[in-house]
Amino acid sequence: xxxxxxxxxxxxxxxxxxxxxxxAAGFADASVSYTVVGQVTNFPDRGRVYTDVAYNSLAVRGxxxxxxxxxxPEVPIEIGVDRTDxxxxxxxxxxxxDNSFTFKFAYSSGEIDFFQGKVFSLASAGGDGDTxxxxxxxxxxxxxxxxxxxx
Numbered sequence: 001x002x003x004x005x006x007x008x009x010x011x012x013x014x015x016x017x018x019x020x021x022x023x024a025a026g027f028a029d030a031s032v033s034y035t036v037v038g039q040v041t042n043f044p045d046r047g048r049v050y051t052d053v054a055y056n057s058l059a060v061r062g063x064x065x066x067x068x069x070x071x072x073p074e075v076p077i078e079i080g081v082d083r084t085d086x087x088x089x090x091x092x093x094x095x096x097x098d099n100s101f102t103f104k105f106a107y108s109s110g111e112i113d114f115f116q117g118k119v120f121s122l123a124s125a126g127g128d129g130d131t132x133x134x135x136x137x138x139x140x141x142x143x144x145x146x147x148x149x150x151x
Contacts, residue, residue, distance in 0.1 A: 002109065002151075009108030012037045012077060014090045014101055018116065024149045027102065027114035034104050037087030039080035041134065043105075046075045048145060072141035074120065081124075081133045091137045094119035100142055110151030116142040 013034035019026035026032075051068035082088055094101045098118070105113040117139040125134045 005107060005109045007043045007107075010040070010043055011104075011106045012040045012043075012087075013104040013106070014087055014094065015104075016090065016093070016099070016101055018100070019102060019114070022116075022144050022147070024114070024147055027104070027147055028149075032102055034102070035087045035090055037077070037079060037091060037137075038085035039082050039088075040077060041080055041132065042076075042078035044075035044077055046073050046141065046146065048072055072115075072117075072143060072145055075117070075139050075141060077137045077139060078125075079135050079137065081135055088135075091119055092122055095122035095137070103139065112149040114147040114149070115145065118142075 013036050015032050015034045017032040019032050048070050050070045053066045053068040054063050056063050100116040102116050121138045123136050
């Protein structure tokens, strides 16, 4: 059994190339060229969220719940600004585009998460003299979800 790991050593990569298929083999295909996003400082929470469809049957006193449609979350990726970083340049391009981009999160354990998503904003953070100058890339994961690859 593998032990849980920290986020230390995680790399976030992005590509304008679409995978030929939406599976592990497609995302790992040589036609998809990834560029590491430098200076990522915080890794996002993520996970598919289903709508709670609640109803009350006249024959039963309690409210019943069923799972409705799902939505993939927006994932905020926090980054220290480096305008010469190739990965950050691609994120800037993605924020100005209506196209989906391909993302790869590689963990120190050898596990990898792949997904396609749209960059809905690339927002600059404010601060003071003791604050890292940063941006947040807000990425919406495509409805097909995250492909998780074991080590």
